[in-house]
Amino acid sequence: MSQFEYIMDDMKSSLKLSFENKQLFYPAIAANIAYIVIAISLMVLIFISIFSVAFTAAASTSDSAATNILGMSALIIVLTVIGVILTSLAFLIIEVGSIQLIIDVLDGKPVTRASFIEGVKTYVVKIFFTNIALSLIYILGFVILLAPLILYTVTVGVLTFGYGMLLLTLVFQSLLGYWVLILMNDGGGCFESIGKNIRFGRAHLKPMLFIFFVYNLFAANFVYQSGLSATGLIVVLVTYSVGIYFRMVLIKTYRRLNKSL
Amino acid sequence: MKPGLKKILRLFDYFKEAYRVNVNNKSLYRPQIIYALIKTAMLFIMLVFTTFVVEDFLVMSQQEGNYKEVFTSLPFILLIVLSLLIIVGFSIIHSYVEAGLIYMYLRAVAGIPVSMDDFKAGGKKYFTKIFIGNFLISLFWFVALIPYMIVGFITLGIGFSLVPVIISALLMVWKIIVIKEDLNTMDAIKKSIAFGRANLFPASVYIIIINTISGTGGGGGGSNPASMANVFNGSSSNSMDTSTASTITDGTIAVIKWVMIGSSTYISLGVLAFHIVGIIISVFFYLATVILYLDNWSIEEETTNEMEVV
Numbered sequence: 322m323s324q325f326e327y328i329m330d331d332m333k334s335s336l337k338l339s340f341e342n343k344q345l346f347y348p349a350i351a352a353n354i355a356y357i358v359i360a361i362s363l364m365v366l367i368f369i370s371i372f373s374v375a376f377t378a379a380a381s382t383s384d385s386a387a388t389n390i391l392g393m394s395a396l397i398i399v400l401t402v403i404g405v406i407l408t409s410l411a412f413l414i415i416e417v418g419s420i421q422l423i424i425d426v427l428d429g430k431p432v433t434r435a436s437f438i439e440g441v442k443t444y445v446v447k448i449f450f451t452n453i454a455l456s457l458i459y460i461l462g463f464v465i466l467l468a469p470l471i472l473y474t475v476t477v478g479v480l481t482f483g484y485g486m487l488l489l490t491l492v493f494q495s496l497l498g499y500w501v502l503i504l505m506n507d508g509g510g511c512f513e514s515i516g517k518n519i520r521f522g523r524a525h526l527k528p529m530l531f532i533f534f535v536y537n538l539f540a541a542n543f544v545y546q547s548g549l550s551a552t553g554l555i556v557v558l559v560t561y562s563v564g565i566y567f568r569m570v571l572i573k574t575y576r577r578l579n580k581s582l
Numbered sequence: 583m584k585p586g587l588k589k590i591l592r593l594f595d596y597f598k599e600a601y602r603v604n605v606n607n608k609s610l611y612r613p614q615i616i617y618a619l620i621k622t623a624m625l626f627i628m629l630v631f632t633t634f635v636v637e638d639f640l641v642m643s644q645q646e647g648n649y650k651e652v653f654t655s656l657p658f659i660l661l662i663v664l665s666l667l668i669i670v671g672f673s674i675i676h677s678y679v680e681a682g683l684i685y686m687y688l689r690a691v692a693g694i695p696v697s698m699d700d701f702k703a704g705g706k707k708y709f710t711k712i713f714i715g716n717f718l719i720s721l722f723w724f725v726a727l728i729p730y731m732i733v734g735f736i737t738l739g740i741g742f743s744l745v746p747v748i749i750s751a752l753l754m755v756w757k758i759i760v761i762k763e764d765l766n767t768m769d770a771i772k773k774s775i776a777f778g779r780a781n782l783f784p785a786s787v788y789i790i791i792i793n794t795i796s797g798t799g800g801g802g803g804g805s806n807p808a809s810m811a812n813v814f815n816g817s818s819s820n821s822m823d824t825s826t827a828s829t830i831t832d833g834t835i836a837v838i839k840w841v842m843i844g845s846s847t848y849i850s851l852g853v854l855a856f857h858i859v860g861i862i863i864s865v866f867f868y869l870a871t872v873i874l875y876l877d878n879w880s881i882e883e884e885t886t887n888e889m890e891v892v
Contacts, residue, residue: 330598340583481855
């Protein structure tokens with residue numbers, strides 16, 4: 322059988338497991354609720370910020386106005402930063418817990434809340450700090466590679482009508498896009514998993530490019546093509562569910578191909 | 583598990599089979615590539631004509647009151663005539679290409695080696711039936727436009743996406759039926775609707791999958807002519823103000839002309855690239871649909887060689 326046919330089998334058995342284990346998608350519901358709560362909180366924060374600054378400016382004498390507005394702005398910035406960190410943490414908890422559930426389903430174990438919590442307890446802190454470290458490395462890498470990236474965008478990117486940029490994204494995802502899955506599947510350390518991801522991605526570039534190509538199309542288009550985007554409130558649920566399904570496909574493919582690595 | 587879900591799972595077996603047929607029959611792509619080249623050439627010619635019309639417009643707008651003459655100028659008339667010819671011509675060519683391709687797909691799935699002669703034979707034999715069907719479906723959409731809009735608004739926008747999906751699911755296999763069973767257009771459409779109704783949920787999911795994947799090659803063709811039209815409209819409204827227009831020098835007009843010709847070349851090549859990606863996706867899914875129909879979308883599982891990894 323060709324690699325394409327093996328991937329079709331991975332996708333088929335993952336979809337079958339998804340149909341049989343609907344609890345896998347409870348984290349997607351949680352993500353959707355979290356998204357709505359955050360969106361409302363953000364609107365309230367913006368509303369309070371505007372009125373606080375306006376009130377402070379109106380109630381202060383001209384000498385103290387600037388100081389008061391600065392103080393209020395600093396408070397709003399601190400609150401926003403705390404909000405961003407808490408949001409990232411909330412979504413990370415949902416992601417890590419859902420990956421644990423996927424691994425349990427693939428191992429033939431029942432899906433339980435205890436398993437979700439256990440997965441979160443074991444991995445969430447180290448993944449959170451590794452993500453921060455990786456973000457810093459990405460920013461640094463981006464700054465260093467800015468000139469070649471601009472050159473690539475205006476030459477290969479433009480001449481290939483955007484397909485060159487798509488390929489660059491897919492290669493990046495294939496080499497670094499699923500180290501969390503590898504970490505939770507294999508155990509070990511975060512940077513060890515990143516190394517495994519790069520080695521695995523290089524050894525099996527074509528199948529991983531294909532999976533990420535289809536994954537990106539579904540993540541971007543499925544909700545709109547199915548008409549579900551019109552409902553607005555469940556966009557996150559659908560997009561997250563697509564993500565859960567493709568994570569399962571990725572782990573299945575990783576397990577299958579890893580035997581030969 | 584419900585039969586509808588089992589049928590969705592079965593799609594992956596059809597995709598595998600479509601892939602095998604695809605790999606063994608590279609000649610399936612030849613007619614589509616030729617067709618894509620013709621379409622791109624036509625687009626390029628239209629864009630170049632548009633450039634000449636814009637050039638005329640800019641030149642005439644410099645002479646007060648003369649800008650209206652652009653509508654009677656040769657490039658403008660040729661552009662209108664060419665556009666009409668292309669619209670009518672392509673609706674005819676499209677039906678011929680579809681008839682030829684589906685004939686080729688059916689032979690390829692049956693394991694018969696295919697060639698351009700099969701394409702020509704299929705196109706010649708089934709063109710009329712496919713053309714009539716395409717025309718009737720276009721007519722249906724024209725008549726159903728207002729009810730479709732109403733349904734779309736009533737369902738808060740969901741209907742705008744779901745109605746075309748359901749209609750496509752019902753009409754999914756009529757062209758295959760015309761050629762496979764040599765039925766007339768109406769009988770084939772009726773049979774396709776019966777097939778679609780029997781498999782409405784999985785067929786709708788299948789259509790959504792196709793649309794989701796086809797999204798890759800979709801955007802290029804539609805937006806560019808529209809943006810060219812905006813360029814044209816923009817320049818026409820500006821040229822009403824003759825004092826502004828008179829400041830445009832011949833040199834500027836020449837630069838605009840060559841920039842537009844350069845853009846036309848780039849847009850045409852971009853559309854060709856989108857077409858090629860679209861062709862790969864279209865051949866694959868058409869083969870899968872042929873296989874699905876010939877199998878009557880059974881839910882018996884194919885024995886796979888999947889390695890069970892736990």
